[in-house]
Amino acid sequence: MIGRLFCCHENLDFETGNDTMAISQQHNEAMASQSEQFHETRIIDVVGLGKVFDQNGQSLTVMERVNFHAYEGEFVSIIGPSGCGKSTLLNIIAGLDDQTEGSLKLRGEEASDRLGTVGYMQQKDLLLPWRSVLDNAIFGLELQGVSKREARDRASALMEQFGLDGFESEYPSALSGGMRQRVAFLRTVLADQQMFLLDEPFGALDALNRSQIHEWLLGLWERLNKTIVMVTHDVDEAIFLSDRVYVMSARPGTMRLVANVDLPRPRYLEMVTSEGFVELKTELLSAIRRESAS
């Protein structure tokens, strides 16, 4: 088995199934070995996080006791049913919103002024229609105060890597969905923040485009050496790309399961059909199915 599954112990009181309990018992031991494996600080460390929204007097508990972390340079995915608070969690990590409970540390510090330091690519590409591809790409640099000329130089150097060569002066409306997504990627990468949060970045792409962009993204991630946290609906995508995969429960969302993906790197498309991959996928899918059913 290539993946090790363990339940997040903080949620034990929510678990009723015996099989999940059994898995969770391995948790502490597995966790310990994992820390040794990385020898790194937790660049993101979320403990007991909760979020309650107030909506016209009614309170809506979106997340409860969420425990989540990512090590420096790690690629972590989060899967969960729709509406379970995945985007809310990313919003809080990025600093767009604050938790109502629990703690969030970035690089080991309470980061109350984290807004602007965490790269965040939302579900939509959010390109500005009046800016050319090149000027959309430099938007982050521009907001950080880098001069337009220098920003354009830096962006131009990366155009080819992002498959945008020759499209510099086009408006976004002339681009395909995949290309628009790559411009958004380039904008995020150029802003050069300490970590990247990606919220369902490939939702708009068809399967063929997806597998191509997965390999491309992995190449990029290896070169950049940055921490990536990605939210996705796609189990294959999560396993193929990640070091670890979190499974979230239905609302109120909490981390139900975390799986180590021990596939070797660099990864190739063919691994998707390997025995270990399929086994892990089956486990994750059944966990997700349990969540969606409850």
Place this chain on the structure above:
Amino acid sequence: MSIVNRPGVCESYAFPNWLRTLITVGLRWLPAVLIVVAVVGFWEAYVRIFDVQKWLLPAPSVIAKTIGVDAGLLWGHTLATIEEIVVGFALALVCGFALATAIGLSRTIERALYPFIIASQTIPIIVIAPMLLIWVGYGLAPKVIVVALICFFPIVVNMVDGLKSVDSDVVSLMRTLGANRWAIFLKLQVPTSLPYLFSGLRIAIAFSVIGAVIGEWVGSSEGLGYLMIRSKPQFLTERVFAAIVILSALGVSLFAMVGIVERFALPWWHKEHGSRT
């Protein structure tokens, strides 16, 4: 498909490119041209058949002749009216832009100013215009103020709507990229509002013509509105109509000019939505 592939069939019957363009453009304006031809034809026939007096209703041919004969006189007054429109419109644009900016930046300013901006449109211009003569004197100023008063409202309302119609997700994105309130205003709100602003400018420029005429009616010594007021008691009805024709042409041209400026100012908008004129 097969027809397209057969050589000769298509090409031999094909029109040259310029003719094709001409036909396309012609077809697009055909309904408007047909309406004008029908109305003018009916009008001309009616006047001739019933022998309507020239001072009561001049025939289109008489109006056309008047435009030709009085060209010098009409041109002078047209220039005066254009001056009032351009200065008044520019004033409205500057004030409208400034007001919309202030309202867009601050909810407090919005709550403080918006009621008065709306109230300004309930002032009967006809009543205010004579007072303006007393307040600011008898020159270009009162006409410019009337034009600006009429024009600034659609400019402000449209631009404020535009400033508010930003995508909140883009605001979030900008904040995660380190943007402050001012950057969000300058780099997101203002560009988002520009197509709205131009919609306001189209309405404003169409209103501006009638604004100038009203300003002239109340008190002036030149301009097409003044010419109409002076020609009516002299029973020079054909001259009144000539002025109306010129004013209409002026309105249409100014409207088209706003469209052309927009095309250059917002090329991305046109690539996305195509032409609106």
